[in-house]
Amino acid sequence: xxxxxxxxxxxxxxxxxxxxxxxxxxxxxxxxxxxxxxxxxxxxxxxxxxxxxxxxxxxxxxxxxxxxxxxxxxxxxxxxxxxxxxxxxxxxxxxxxxxxxxxxxxxxxxxxxxxxxxxxxxxxxxxxxxxxxxxxxxxxxxxxxxxxxxxxxxxxxxxxxxxxxxxxxxxxxxxxxxxxxxxxxxxxxxxxxxxxxxxxxxxxxxxxxxxxxxxxxxxxxxxxxxxxxxxxxxxxxxxxxxxxxxxxxxxxxxxxxxxxxxxxxxxxxxxxxxxxxxxxxxxxxxxxxxxxxxxxxxxxxxxxxxxxxxxxxxxxxxxxxxxxxxxxxxxxxxxxxxxxxxxxxxxxxxxxxxxxxxxxxxxxxxxxxxxxxxxxxxxxxxxxxxxxxxxxxxxxxxxxxxxxxxxxxxxxxxxxxxxxxxxxx
Numbered sequence: 001x002x003x004x005x006x007x008x009x010x011x012x013x014x015x016x017x018x019x020x021x022x023x024x025x026x027x028x029x030x031x032x033x034x035x036x037x038x039x040x041x042x043x044x045x046x047x048x049x050x051x052x053x054x055x056x057x058x059x060x061x062x063x064x065x066x067x068x069x070x071x072x073x074x075x076x077x078x079x080x081x082x083x084x085x086x087x088x089x090x091x092x093x094x095x096x097x098x099x100x101x102x103x104x105x106x107x108x109x110x111x112x113x114x115x116x117x118x119x120x121x122x123x124x125x126x127x128x129x130x131x132x133x134x135x136x137x138x139x140x141x142x143x144x145x146x147x148x149x150x151x152x153x154x155x156x157x158x159x160x161x162x163x164x165x166x167x168x169x170x171x172x173x174x175x176x177x178x179x180x181x182x183x184x185x186x187x188x189x190x191x192x193x194x195x196x197x198x199x200x201x202x203x204x205x206x207x208x209x210x211x212x213x214x215x216x217x218x219x220x221x222x223x224x225x226x227x228x229x230x231x232x233x234x235x236x237x238x239x240x241x242x243x244x245x246x247x248x249x250x251x252x253x254x255x256x257x258x259x260x261x262x263x264x265x266x267x268x269x270x271x272x273x274x275x276x277x278x279x280x281x282x283x284x285x286x287x288x289x290x291x292x293x294x295x296x297x298x299x300x301x302x303x304x305x306x307x308x309x310x311x312x313x314x315x316x317x318x319x320x321x322x323x324x325x326x327x328x329x330x331x332x333x334x335x336x337x338x339x340x341x342x343x344x345x346x347x348x349x350x351x352x353x354x355x356x357x358x359x360x361x362x363x364x365x366x367x368x369x370x371x372x373x374x375x376x377x378x379x380x381x382x383x384x385x386x387x388x389x390x391x392x393x394x395x396x397x398x399x400x401x402x403x404x405x406x407x408x409x410x411x412x413x414x415x416x417x418x419x420x421x422x423x424x425x
Contacts, residue, residue, distance in 0.1 A: 016403065037133070055108055057398075136164075153171060155171060178361050179357075208260075225250055232279055234279045326346065
């Protein structure tokens, strides 16, 4: 038992945003912090996510912001009360990272890059005394005698030098989900937690693409092309209708892209419930059905149907190919039927893409197993943060914001836990 906070030894397992934020929170309270990560360096998934422009958070008002967390809104809200989007931008400013709001409301570092931010952050953490231990893969708890609390804080690691055991006063697990396992999030923690009686909801792909049964022609000629603008509609398992406009990417196996990611949760859950789902695509979202019917039924003279559709309503290329893929051939001779297909094209999706291809995952340690400070109730002194918790959110800065917030809450929770132990003598 530590005699004071600065004599306590705390392990942070996982060097992503949640783990590093917990480490910073603890270091600010004078706690000895040791970060352990299985990879040769920390923040690998964070750096990969920033390759296309580091979208760190979003500027929209807090109520619609919270709605992005769906069924876990009420669990994420208290975390964002502690460290929300504005606090995150303020923290970045302290780190020397200026931010700006893009046209979509998304917030980015001024240089759009993740690497300079991570370098500055790691420098500050090391200056605060945080110690890093790379190539240390957590493999479970030591088989020691004693109560559950004692056992839970005797940690085993596989390292290049062999297996090691560490006794600590508290631990924060921030091991991620199961997406991009080559960057460290390989979900090997799931059976280790389950073996200790910690309830873990099955991990599922989130912010992912979905498979469809394309013809060889469509795959070979149009894979990799964006479908835009387009609107997507589907009815979820609770009979709620979702309608959203954006951009979809046609792939060799099906569909992905920002619009698919935004609705991946209801699409995935319908597939889990029914075995497949049929979504509806509006290929001309800027036009009413009446306008499309009017334009398509106009006499086209000697022009081909392809030229007519392109000239009258801008339907060509991959959109036209998708129509040919799905709409029966005889429908192209029926202008009214074709117009309705353009405004409501049914696309059957068969399955999500494999979880290792997903941007993030749903599922994980159930919030019901945690107290308000994110401590596992059956394992006193063991806290969890980040994507290994059971929540999900679309891309747009929502994932990172909640990861940072959970790290702050877990770090503060560790401090409160240690203070109670010190006071208890």
